Amino acid sequence: MKNNLKVERAIHDMTQADLAIRIGVSRQSINAMEKNKYVPSTVLALKIAKLFKKPVEDIFFLENDD
Amino acid sequence: MKTNYLLPNKYKTIGWILFILGLIGGIFMYASNYESDALSINVLSIFNNDSLFGSEKGFFKIIENSILDELIALSIIIGGLIVGFSKERIEDEFIYKLRKDSLVWAIIFNYIVLIFMILFIYNFTFFNVLVFNMFTPLLFFVFRFNFLKLKSNSHEE
Numbered sequence: 001m002k003n004n005l006k007v008e009r010a011i012h013d014m015t016q017a018d019l020a021i022r023i024g025v026s027r028q029s030i031n032a033m034e035k036n037k038y039v040p041s042t043v044l045a046l047k048i049a050k051l052f053k054k055p056v057e058d059i060f061f062l063e064n065d066d
Numbered sequence: 067m068k069t070n071y072l073l074p075n076k077y078k079t080i081g082w083i084l085f086i087l088g089l090i091g092g093i094f095m096y097a098s099n100y101e102s103d104a105l106s107i108n109v110l111s112i113f114n115n116d117s118l119f120g121s122e123k124g125f126f127k128i129i130e131n132s133i134l135d136e137l138i139a140l141s142i143i144i145g146g147l148i149v150g151f152s153k154e155r156i157e158d159e160f161i162y163k164l165r166k167d168s169l170v171w172a173i174i175f176n177y178i179v180l181i182f183m184i185l186f187i188y189n190f191t192f193f194n195v196l197v198f199n200m201f202t203p204l205l206f207f208v209f210r211f212n213f214l215k216l217k218s219n220s221h222e223e
Binding site: 020026027029032033038044 | 157
């Protein structure tokens with residue numbers, strides 16, 4: 001699964017640490033997600049989507065091999 | 067992430083102290099060939115089936131024993147468990163996954179090492195393997211977990 005977390009973060013002018021605090025996770029989680037090393041749970045994905053006020057599908061996308 | 071088996075974060079420091087003191091004690095114990103008469107007290111032996119060390123065979127005997135090695139072993143195990151299973155400062159699902167992955171890695175790695183030891187270490191030297199193997203699963207787990215945490219911490223932005 002891919003995501004455009006980094007882009008959304010840039011739009012809202014947030015650092016990884018800012019975003020981590022806002023949704024209550026560690027900065028490592030945000031870092032790992034942006035590097036596509038970690039697929040977040042549905043709860044976390046929904047929280048991020050809610051924060052950026054966008055549908056989940058606009059932030060997270062399936063890849064062909066998913 | 068809700069987990070019901072993790073201790074609060076504040077126990078982590080005491081865990082590290084116990085763990086490191088235990089490991090240092092263990093290295094000294096190993097270097098002195100487990101021969102120490104320090105802290106000899108009467109203990110309850112639930113079952114004894116060998117006469118190698120001159121104690122009586124049988125169930126539920128009070129015997130005299132140096133409890134230094136017992137204390138060191140307990141210190142490593144309890145310290146290691148606390149370090150491995152207390153919450154991080156910010157505990158979330160990613161940390162939970164790291165912990166779980168480290169556990170799986172540690173078990174597999176430990177038994178691969180043990181397989182080699184069984185194949186290539188013989189006689190009384192194997193006793194040392196058995197002693198180390200009491201602690202290596204925890205040791206590998208704690209090292210792997212902290213290594214993964216450190217690795218995911220680097221490369222900011």
